[in-house]
Amino acid sequence: MRHTKLGRTDIDVSQICLGTMTWGSQNTQDEAFAQMDYALDHGVNFFDTAELYPTTPLSAETYTLTESIIGNWIATGGKRDKIVLATKIAGSGRPYIREGQPITAKAVHQAVDASLARLKTDYIDLFQIHWPNRGHYHFRQAWNYDPTKQDRSTAVSDMAEKLEALGECVKAGKIRAIGLSNETTWGTQKFLSLAEERGLPRVATVQNEYNLLYRTHDLDMAELSYHEDVGLLAYSPLAGGILSGKYLDGRKPAGSRGTINGDIGGRLAPQQQAPTQAYVDLAHAHGIDPSALAIAFCLTRPFMAAAIIGATTMEQLKVNIGAADIVLSDEILKEIARIHRDYPMPI
Template identity: 75%
Template sequence: MKYNTLGRTGISVSEICLGTMTWGSQNSEAEAFAQMDYAVENGVNFFDTAELYPTTPLSPETYTLTEKIIGNWFAKTGKRKDVVLATKVAGAGRSYIREGRPITGQTVIEAVDASLTRLQTDYIDLFQIHWPNRGHYHFRQVWTYDPSTQDRQAAIDGMLEKLEALDVCVKAGKIRAIGLSNETTWGTQKFISLAESRGLPRVATVQNEYNLLYRTHDLDMAELSHHEEVGLLAYSPLAGGILSGKYLDGQKPAGSRASINGDIGGRLKPMQEPATRAYVDIARNHGLDPSQMALAFCLTRPFMASVIIGATSMEQLKIDIGSADITLSEDVLREIAKVHRMYPMAI
């Protein structure tokens, strides 16, 4: 297992991060405990969660259960110091989370304290803004994204308010570093500029979707990652399981994410099938597991801080963590590049 530093924080994390969004719905507490045990035993020191989780499906009944499960594991094992722990404050839109209100400075402080209690810890290593108040193009919203409707000063004022609240939490020892999620280049740079000009916490990471079918981070976000030392935490590196090939030809295996969340948040559409089939064929032609090839590709990207995996079975977890031991040949990388030119954004 290789390790990377989160931004300029000095915090070292495994290049594979254990995602948790199925714990409490698709996975029981016992299954989650087994996943955490296995991950730590195999060099993973980075867990990512959120107050919103689990998401399979989202519901007011299961909201916060994932954090509670992780807290119970810490209490049982005493391994809090072995884990770099990341969580997130939810944004607007869910009526059962702070009546669906946008994130404010006070929201940040309240969310940090609530997460600390559920996680049974006195500090969070990386605290992230789950999505911006002003809107964004993630979660398949690219088709309706229109930043011309945004109020620039309101957006900046909101960012500053959040940074000031995060600064309070950092100074209190409740969080060590901050990150963004589902952000844009302008949003990330503005957070950085505000922090640097006012002596507030600097963004260390951005957690955005990245996979063979969806590579927007290769563009202007890659430039920002390089110059500003803001690493990508890639979520959905298997496009919700699509890149394993298990959904080809209309299949929806029982218990799979697609059997619960339908089109996997808009990803499982006919337009992705030719690209998915091409990537799966590359893997099989070279004797590779399709999931491991997809994850190993993400690990080759120079802006990658860590790749967030998610599994509902130990078999899947072992395959995913095993991707850290895969080195893709130049032939495989050339074939991947050729498919990407044919299908630059398939989802």
């Protein structure tokens, strides 16, 4: 298992990060414990969660359960010093989370303290802003994205307020590093500029979607990642499970995310069928599990800090973690490039 540093910090993480968003709904606490134990035993030291989780489905009743499960594992296992733990503060839009209000300095402090209590830890290694107050183009919002609707008078001051609060949490020893999620190039660079101007914590990572069907990070975000040392934490490297091939030909296996989250956040659209079939066929032609191929490809990208995997079964988890050992040949990479050129943005 290869390791890397988070941004310009000294925080060392495995290239595979264990995602947790099904724990508390699709997965029981015992199953989550087994996943964490297996991951740690196989070289994964990086776990990612959020106060919002679980997401299968999202609900006021299950909100915060995932963090609590991880906290129980930490309390019973005594393995806090062996993992790098990341979590996130939710933005506006959920009435059961701070009455659906945007992220403010007060909200940052409240969220950090609440996450610390649920996670049963004295510090959070990476604390991330789950999505920006001003909006973004991720989660299929690219089709109607219009930044001219943003309030120019408050966009930067809003970032500065959050950054100041995060800086206070760093000074207090509650968090070690900060990250963004569902962010844009301009937003990420503005956070970096504000940090430099004001002597505040520097963004270490950005957690955005990246997979064979959704590769927007290959463009201007890749340039920023390279020049500014802001690595990508890729969520949904399997496009919500689609790249495993299990949803081909209209199938929806019992208990799968597709039976819970409908169209899987807009990903399960007709346009993905042909490229998904092509990637699955490519994997099979080379004797590779399609899920492993998709994750292994993510790990070839020079801007990748870690690929965040998720699993509801131990068999899925073993395949996903095993992808770290797969070396894709030049032939496979050329074929992936050909398929991508034919289907550049299917979701």
